[in-house]
Amino acid sequence: MTIYLAADHAGFELKEKIKQFLIEAGYTVKDFGALSMDPDDDYPDYIKKAAKAVQKNPDDRAIIFGGSGQGEAMVANKHKKVRATVYYGGAPKIITLSREHNDANILSIGARFISEADAKRAIALWLRLPFSRKPRHARRIAKF
Helix, strand or coil, rough: EEHHHHHHHHHHHHHHHHHHHHHCCEEEEEECCCCCHHHHHHHHHHHHHHHHHHHHHHCEEEEEEECCHHHHHHHHHCCCCEEEEEECCCCHHHHHHHHHHHCCCEEEEECCCHHHHHHHHHHEEEEEEEECHHHHHHHHHHCC
């Protein structure tokens, strides 16, 4: 599985730390940018690339970063077969349900609201959890 990364200026620093974390964990990582800090960049430019990659490669996943993660998820969810969920801290059950019930294939991180350590824990959990494949969840996803 390849993990695609994308972030704007608000998520850039955390993306860079998570990229190293994923590489050290043995994942194949493709970074769609931003590749340098630019306070005037626009997150859709990067998020669209990651969403399109997931759309074309359904066994892969993406982690996208922004200030809140909300706008980033909205951009990603415009793409067919993309199911982006937002996480900016709180109960880990949010992460669990996003995978088990919704088969989320993009995790949108609100970098202004979560610590590096909490982001790493959430990402590690999200990456190892499978979709439950229960008929009711599969049925609902098919209706997307």
